[in-house]
Amino acid sequence: MDPFSSEGELLTPHTSLYQGQYSSVLDFDTNSLSPTNRTAAQILKYRAQIALGQSSAVLSSLSASAASSPDLTSVRALALYTSDKKTEALSALESLVEKEGENGTVQVLCGTVLALAERYEDALSLLSKHQGSLEAVLLTTQIHLATNRLDLAQREVTAAKKWAQDNLLVNLAEAWVGLRQGGSLLSSTSYYIYSELASTPSSSSASSLLAQGITELHLQRYDEASASLAQSLSPSSDLTPSIKSDALAASVVLSLCTGKGTGEAWGELQQQQSEHVMVRDIEEKGKAFDEAAGKWRAKVAAA
Template sequence: MDPFSAEGELLNIHNAFHQGQYLTVIDFDISSLSTENKIPARVLQLRAQIAVGQAKEVLANIGKEGNAPDFAAVKVFAQYVSGSTSNAISEIATLVEAESENTTVQLLGGTVLQAAEKTEEALSLLGKHQGSLEAYEIRSFLHTTRPDADKALLHRIALIVQIHLQQNRTDLALKEVQAARKWAQDSLLVNIAESWVGLRMGGERYQQAFYVFEELAQAPSTSATKSLVGQAVAELHLGRFPEAEAALQQAIQKDPSDIEAIANSVVLKVISGKDTSEHTSNLEAIAPEHPLLVDLQEKSSFFDQAAGKYSAKVAS
């Protein structure tokens, strides 16, 4: 039985993680899980801790988790998030060489490599043994992989979609989603990935993405800052600024330090012609290297350089 299926024992913790309900994941009771599912469940818990800012705590205690390569991958990921980037990149290279077929190594290794702007290496690792898009479907339909392999493929596909979107290759991201949709029609992860692509493609896909994020954001059992931010971004694209602001305020109430909620609040204020100083200051304090701030600083510098070429002339 697929451990992530409707009857599978990992379904709830898996969905909670991808909905951004990290505290639910951390508190999830995994003691009664079968032996084969305890490691993937524990990995999700450790990743959730990292997501809520507890990377150093994870590093301090990771040695107690065991010798599975999954935990070695989590350690490297935590190192990268904690700022030990050079060590993490070096260690992930060694780990990939020894354990390239391990799903957690592929996923977290790919994440670290992409964050380090090693895109081709990340895609190569995430593409290990996947063959072609058609191979996804063949392996799924013939059930020739391990019980959890289909869901493991979905994890990798979701990350590949994110990477292609960062490359501005929406065509490749869409191709990945369409292939996955053929054999994982009801997957939450596919719905979310398809919504990411939809927000990039625009048109009627904005509304489709909104429906996905709104359903997650407004249901008490699935609401989280991540889904609220997704809803707000869709609202922004649809020109519904008051609704976007309401969703972002909900997200910040849930987590005042949520980086993406604050960053998108800055964007909303700019578009609405309102003062951005409060949210910008908050973002600078929490994430001074956030891409939005880096972009703003670069553009400000370019403006100053351009303005410096001209001097004011006073008519006599």
């Protein structure tokens, strides 16, 4: 039995991982699982630790066992990359991808590393080998959206819905597409999915509150967006560095939309997450503007 299928015994921790309930994944009792599923559950726990910014702890745990299986080697590659050992991580996955490219864990985790490194074509090539993996579908959709290929993202989701209509991962992919496309999909799909996750005690997390806040921001429901974003930033065991930085970025946008300037969120984002895509993008545009302005000043002075 596929441990990640809707009939598998790992449904709860796997679902919790994608709901952003990382503490629930770490607390999951694996004693009653079969040896195969116990290993799969441990990989989920490693992934939860990585999401929580505990990559160094994962690397320490894997130091002796990472070479024993392609699954654990791919976990190590992700942990290396997220602990800022990017060159080592990419080097570690090269031979792994070549030899074990049919392995589902390798596809998703090494595909994640390649996507983080913006090697999108390599990531898509690896993910295309999947055999019915919804995680691969989700990551593929994310890459298409990151590269502004909304048409391909929509196609990926439409195809997945034919064989996994009500699965959480398909719903999340559909919500992402709705956010990008806007219009009726934004309110009928994205908002519905995220509000359900955020309002249900068993699935609510900093991640689902952030998603709900961003959706409300798109819908120009600024008071509701402010409340959701504030909740997502409240101290909790599931507030990861990534979620925090994205919540701060959304708060900056919210402040600008409501005429309050960038607010304190911008300074905090610059200080704590200097590599965040918003910070890098604004810095790059600022430099480009200064260069262009400098050329005009030179011409005016010469005249």
